[in-house]
Amino acid sequence: MSSKPVQTATPPDLARLAQIMARLRDPVDGCPWDLAQSFATIVPYTIEEAYEVAQAVAEADMPGLCDELGDLLLQVVFHARMAEEAGHFALPDVVAAICDKMERRHPHIFGDGTASSDIRTQKHVWETIKAAERAAKPRGGALDGVAAALPALMRAEKLQSRASRTGFDWPDADGPRDKIVEEIAEFASAASHVERVDEGGDLLFAVVNWLRHHQVDPEVALRQANAKFERRFAAMEAKAGDGFAALDLAAKDALWDAAKADERQ
Known part of the structure; x- marks a missing residue:
């Protein structure tokens, strides 16, 4: 956002929502809960709502998506x-800033740039413009702006991608694959829990790097793996009934295999 916000008109429906929020935050007649909130206390809700949007998308739940986007x-x-x-900025400044940003980052649509049908080329243009924006700020390091609050896998991928654009990267997937093997050995030889935490982080970071070299989003991949595990585990419980917990590991493994086989049919 620029240092001098530009006020713009707020669309009627959005203005209604802004008026509702102003009423809730009224220092005399507002809602006590809303009045008690701060940026810090609201952030967890913001993150939670973003994940609920992602969940609605994953479930192809369009009514739910409409609700969660709201x-x-x-x-x-x-x-x-x-x-x-x-006294920092207002909602019209937020809208103006994102409008300006989208126009600036799409010169092939809103400026004199030339559009490309290649998505990867267009993404490169987008990232180049973002890099120039970062460089123009007081701190222009390549890794600046990667939010610390991002999920760890997502942030690792973004940090690695940023570093890669400076030339700090393996030329192919063999490097990170070998690094995974190296990190497994270092984790196995760790002498304390503190060392295992450290080496475990290095191992996960290397796995993210390997997936990135194969154009696999680690956050998406792990989310899908979580959903798959949850789905198969529920199928195991359904097959076994109330006696699931009492089964030995071999019986549970057999149920797992059966659940996998059912998915393939």
Whole structure:
């Protein structure tokens, strides 16, 4: 966002939501819970709502997606209202800033640039523009702006991608694959829990790097693996009934194999 926000008109429906939030935050007649909130206390809800949007998308639940997008939009309005109260910026500034950013990062649509039908080429243009924006700021390091609050797998991939654009990267997937083997050995030889935590992090970081070289999003991959495990485990429980917990490991493994076989049919 620029240092001098540009005020723009707020669409009627969005203005209604902004008015509702202003009413909730009214220092005299507002809602006590809403009044007690701060940027820090609202952030967990913002993150939670973003994940609920992702869940609705994963389930192809369009009515649910509409509802969750509204919840996420409320978070934007909530933060903007608190910022306005503190004299930092207001909701129209947020809207103006993202409009300016989208036009700036799409010169092939809104400027004199030439469009490309190649998505990878266009993504490179996008990242080049973002890099120039970062370089223009007081701190222009290649890794600046990768939010610390991102999920760890997602942040690892973004850090590695940023570093790669400076030339700090393996030329192919063999490097990170060999690094995984190296990190497994170092984890196995760790002499304390502290060392295992450290080496475990290095191992996960190497796995993310290997997946990145294969154009696999680690966050998406692990989310899908979680859903698959949950689905198969529920199938195991359904097959075994109330006696599932009492089964030995061999019996549970057999149920797992059966659940996998059912999915392939």
